[in-house]
Amino acid sequence: MQALIQRVSQASVTIAGRISGQIDQGLLLLLCAEHGDTEAIADKLLAKVLKLRIFSDEAGKMNRSVQDVRGGLLIVSQFTLAADTSGGNRPSFTAAAPPELGRQLYAYFVQQARAAHPIVATGEFGADMQVALVNDGPVTIPMRLPPAP
Numbered sequence: 001m002q003a004l005i006q007r008v009s010q011a012s013v014t015i016a017g018r019i020s021g022q023i024d025q026g027l028l029l030l031l032c033a034e035h036g037d038t039e040a041i042a043d044k045l046l047a048k049v050l051k052l053r054i055f056s057d058e059a060g061k062m063n064r065s066v067q068d069v070r071g072g073l074l075i076v077s078q079f080t081l082a083a084d085t086s087g088g089n090r091p092s093f094t095a096a097a098p099p100e101l102g103r104q105l106y107a108y109f110v111q112q113a114r115a116a117h118p119i120v121a122t123g124e125f126g127a128d129m130q131v132a133l134v135n136d137g138p139v140t141i142p143m144r145l146p147p148a149p
Helices: 039-049 099-116
Strands: 001-013 018-023 026-032 062-064 071-079 120-122 131-142
Touching: 001 039, 001 071, 018 071, 018 120, 026 099, 039 099, 039 131, 071 099, 099 120
Parallel strands: 026 071, 071 120
Antiparallel strands: 001 018, 001 026, 001 131
């Protein structure tokens, strides 16, 4: 399972002209399930995201987590993170989980995030979404947890 994490001062997702989710300060999390991913891997990824110290403290050092700053999480499914561009000009997405598994793991991740964190907004799995954000820093962190062997 992999994520692209962006520290934001604000972010939103719009679907068919309607805002589906929005946050102020927090993390925009683009999430991709891959073959072999499980709920246990989703749990580990969520735990790392919630504790990732990428917000500034009083000294300007990245020492605070999204929980410490009481920021929001905006979780958006994005299978294109699994793109393989090594074979030519058209990306292959064969590493992405099949749609049903991807939907299941996305829903599970969101459910667990809502149980662990007070501010969680989302996009919609499989929808055509427009994501708007103000990347704070900019800070963008790729994170990948491989499936268990």
